[in-house]
Amino acid sequence: MFSKKKQTSTIDKDQLELIENAQKRIKQKKRLYIHFVVFLIGAIFLIIANTVLGIGKDFTIAGINWFVYAILAWLFLFLYHFINVFITNKFMGKDWEKQQLDKLVTKQEQRIDKLKNNFLKEETKIAQTQAYNEAKAISTSDKKKATELTIIVAAGERNAIGKDNDLIWHLSDDLKRFKKLTNGHHIIMGRKTFESFPKPLPNRTHIVITRQSDYQVPEGVIVVNSFADALDAAHKDDNPFIIGGGEIYKQAMALADKLEITRVHATFEDADTFFPEIDSSKWKEVNRTTHDADDKHAHAFSFITYEKK
Numbered sequence: 527m528f529s530k531k532k533q534t535s536t537i538d539k540d541q542l543e544l545i546e547n548a549q550k551r552i553k554q555k556k557r558l559y560i561h562f563v564v565f566l567i568g569a570i571f572l573i574i575a576n577t578v579l580g581i582g583k584d585f586t587i588a589g590i591n592w593f594v595y596a597i598l599a600w601l602f603l604f605l606y607h608f609i610n611v612f613i614t615n616k617f618m619g620k621d622w623e624k625q626q627l628d629k630l631v632t633k634q635e636q637r638i639d640k641l642k643n644n645f646l647k648e649e650t651k652i653a654q655t656q657a658y659n660e661a662k663a664i665s666t667s668d669k670k671k672a673t674e675l676t677i678i679v680a681a682g683e684r685n686a687i688g689k690d691n692d693l694i695w696h697l698s699d700d701l702k703r704f705k706k707l708t709n710g711h712h713i714i715m716g717r718k719t720f721e722s723f724p725k726p727l728p729n730r731t732h733i734v735i736t737r738q739s740d741y742q743v744p745e746g747v748i749v750v751n752s753f754a755d756a757l758d759a760a761h762k763d764d765n766p767f768i769i770g771g772g773e774i775y776k777q778a779m780a781l782a783d784k785l786e787i788t789r790v791h792a793t794f795e796d797a798d799t800f801f802p803e804i805d806s807s808k809w810k811e812v813n814r815t816t817h818d819a820d821d822k823h824a825h826a827f828s829f830i831t832y833e834k835k
């Protein structure tokens with residue numbers, strides 16, 4: 527209560543920089559002006575020294591008195607000084623440097639975006655290959671491959687499926703269909719998707735994939751440490767479902783026999799999780815029903831079934 531109020535500067539860093547820059551420019555221009563005056567006086571002095579006082583009167587180059595060359599040389603120096611102040615410093619000053627830097631940063635950002643896209647594509651391929659190899663090893667050694675492995679997902683027009691570890695929409699008829707299709711089956715999911723549920727879904731066997739060795743789950747939920755172990759844990763089910771999220775879908779695409787897609791007819795720019803592209807050379811659409819937007823559904827959507835070719 528009684529402490530002295532601390533003095534704080536009201537001028538922020540940017541303002542200080544601007545003031546310093548302006549002071550620097552004033553000094554540069556002042557020096558140029560002094561140079562100009564000295565040059566004028568000097569030139570007059572050189573002329574008087576030669577013509578009136580007779581200093582070096584006999585010294586000429588190509589018939590021209592030496593003071594002309596001296597004045598020209600000085601004029602050249604003065605012009606150099608002038609260019610420095612009004613051209614070089616103006617164009618290569620702080621603003622110019624900032625503009626160049628901004629341009630460079632934009633270019634680098636574009637390159638990073640391009641690399642990121644390529645990386646995502648590569649990552650999907652690698653994940654699919656790894657999962658495929660692991661599962662193939664199991665199916666050939668143990669003959670335990672499930673009868674039909676189905677991926678079930680709701681995805682926007684650009685394959686958006688989630689944001690901040692949650693869904694982006696609420697479509698009650700889609701949830702009903704999900705419940706109907708997966709009822710009584712094993713549902714395989716990544717740890718993050720599992721954590722997005724308030725509690726395990728009734729009447730389904732949850733298989734949660736995580737790399738953590740001591741991941742704790744409620745009773746009845748199965749924890750595995752690889753995608754192949756998840757398939758192994760579901761081997762008694764003739765139709766286990768892969769229910770997400772993005773990381774698990776990528777790994778499952780090469781192994782799944784069927785896709786149950788709810789295509790939500792809208793784009794969701796701020797999504798952070800995506801479903802992989804559906805390669806039409808590998809998948810054929812076998813069924814489609816459409817659902818308009820209504821009071822309970824903010825977006826129109828279609829249930830589309832694909833089978834592997």
Ligand SMILES: NC(=O)c1ccc[n+]([C@@H]2O[C@H](COP(=O)([O-])OP(=O)(O)OC[C@H]3O[C@@H](n4cnc5c(N)ncnc54)[C@H](OP(=O)(O)O)[C@@H]3O)[C@@H](O)[C@H]2O)c1
Pocket residue numbers: 678679680681686687688689690691692693715716717718719720722735736737738750751752753769770771772773774775777799
């Ligand atoms: N629209 C839909 O239909 C739908 C469906 C499901 C989910 N989603 C959305 O998708 C988002 C979650 O997806 P996500 O990609 O972030 O996470 P995710 O796929 O649900 O889970 C990723 C986690 O799974 C584990 N994991 C992945 N591959 C593994 C492997 N080969 N071996 C062992 N563990 C592995 C890792 O867990 P650890 O980090 O513990 O090791 C990893 O962090 C959420 O926004 C959710 O709402 C949408």
